[in-house]
């Protein structure tokens with residue numbers, strides 16, 4: 001999580017944003033702005049909102065999409081020798 005986020009959105013705010021996001025055919029997401037006047041395109045590497053363009057990192061839209069679309073589970077690490085991973 002980036003320390004550059006000045007106002008950390010709450011889970012409720014992220015869930016509200018995520019509930020309005022629309023998945024596009026190319027895998028990106030279209031997220032309406034909070035006043036509904038426009039929509040931002042969120043991809044795996046960025047977002048078209050001014051917040052992301054000025055500060056980079058994770059704007060609330062990217063956080064919200066992460067909220068509805070969690071990363072794939074980690075690969076199973078400790079098959080076989082249970083101590084192998086600690087070397």
Ligand SMILES: [Zn+2]
Pocket residue numbers: 040047048049051052059060061062
């Ligand atoms: Zn954004």
